[in-house]
Amino acid sequence: MKVSEVLCMNGGFGDNSYASNSLLQRKVISMTKAITEEAVTGVYSNIYPKTVCIADLGCSSGPNALFVMTEVMRTVDKIRKRLNHQSSPEFQIYLNDLPGNDFNSIFQSLPRVQEEIKEEMGSEFGPCFFNGVPGSFYGRLFPTRSLHFVHSSYSLMWLSQVSNVVEMNKENIYMASTSPPSVIQAYYEQFQKDFSTFLKCRSEELVSGGRMVLTILGRKNDDPTSKECCYIWDLLAMALKQMVSEVSNIQSIINLYFNCTRDP
Template sequence: MEVIEVLHMNGGIGDTSYANNSLLQQKVISMTKPIREQAITDLYCSSLPKKICIAELGCSSGPNTLFVVSELIKTVSTICKKLGHDQSPEFQVYLNDLPGNDFNTIFRSLPGFHANLRNKMGSELGPCFFTGTPGSFYDRLFPTESLHFVHSSYSLHFLSKVPDGIESNKRNIYMASTSPPSVVKAYYDQFQTDFSMFLKCRSEELVTGGRMVLTLLGRRSDDPTSKEGCYIWELLATALSDMVSEGLIEEEKLNSFNIPKYTPCPAEVKTEVQKEGSFSIDLLEVSEVNWNAYNDELCPSDEFKDGGYNVTKCMRAVAEPILVSHFGKTIMDEVFRRYREIIADRMSKERTEFINVTVSMTRKG
């Protein structure tokens, strides 16, 4: 499986699209807003640049894609107004994701985004330019010292590849409590390799003093196989394993499938940043969010009161493309029907939360 070819969210604006099933990710983005505001404020006030280049890495498509960019632009414009500047700097925004991402939906939304921003900010808003940048963020994407601010949310926990040497991870699709120690080590080694390369690439692309704010799915526990990072995938593996037992999926198909993902703890993130050496950590924070994005919301209909339904739709928008690439499309409805039942059962019996690790960094001189 070539991750760069199959790892993307469900495109379009349909019922199972990421655009219509990404409220959870939006909640996390909203939770981390003060961290980004502080970072962009410190960046601007320290150098007063005439142009600010922002990269949104793992942008996907849908309402979240331009949400962070919009708030960063508004924050800088507000600072400029307080400082008595006639106009904010120019903004160059790079939207990055893997080539399979639904960039067309993003591009179609840009005229409306520009009009809405101009309507809110008026003549004080400087010119804003947008560029799509397809490619892996584990490689160089931008010219040397061309960026001022890098942001990524809920993307960097995905690895560049499925780790080598995990053939013994039978009936699992990710690290699990039943995974052999060699599998856990292989996942951690791949995370170290990838995250180190990510930092190296960004260190070459950011200007001295540039800022970077990253949020990953992670865990508090030191144990990589703890429920905090793995449970949601263990439950999907249960659904697939049941289908193997019933002869609906070949056992070899399941045994040869693994998710290219790693959910680090804060100490693992800190260690890699310090080892790479190009960044100073301004803040390292852990937060949590309920699996069910509508947990604290006024539900738009009775359907959304079903936590299993909500969580399954969110997971389907993320996981379906990579599952389809391995198992085929015909069994997807049945996989997620079973998954919904399993998730609903678990949510009725225990507390279910995603753990987020957010790190804010400055590029050293």
């Protein structure tokens, strides 16, 4: 089964949802705000598009999905006023994630967000058109030369598929200290392939002079299995193995019970 068919963050707004457990991701988006503003300023100041087309790739659900887009629109409006442009551009917003993403929660929040933007920006602020774009960003998503700005945060470390040597990575769910070198190399090659495909697709979709801001989780340590980035997966693997062990023990007890109570 393909990763794109099963991978998604928990939807809704409950205690276990992505919306309620994504403060770290929001903090990272805030940390890169200055970089995003610089990129958007460069696009708008050089092109002056009548319609600004923006895409957030790997938007997920919850407040973060609209946080970036509203910040970009604020930046454009601030530049417009500074340049004394009387008319505001229109905004074409594309929210992309895999088909299993909870797009409904995003769209339910849209009316409130749009009202807040209009109230903040004033009557001169241009209309905004939001679109959900289900699909993998490791392929073409938009028409040729149609986007002015592309944003993606904490998404590109998700690969398009599981490594083809996963059967050699016994008792692990990612790169670990016990993973053979061939597994480490396979993950490296898969990332190279995926990232190259991503850049090629976006190069065809961006207008001349368009910009991208991509935030990817990384590490300072040269060791790809260091606790700096992979420790959480080691802990998850330990928990899964413990669960399997407990289930096996319970099954053994059940079998023993039925064997003991079976009629002679």
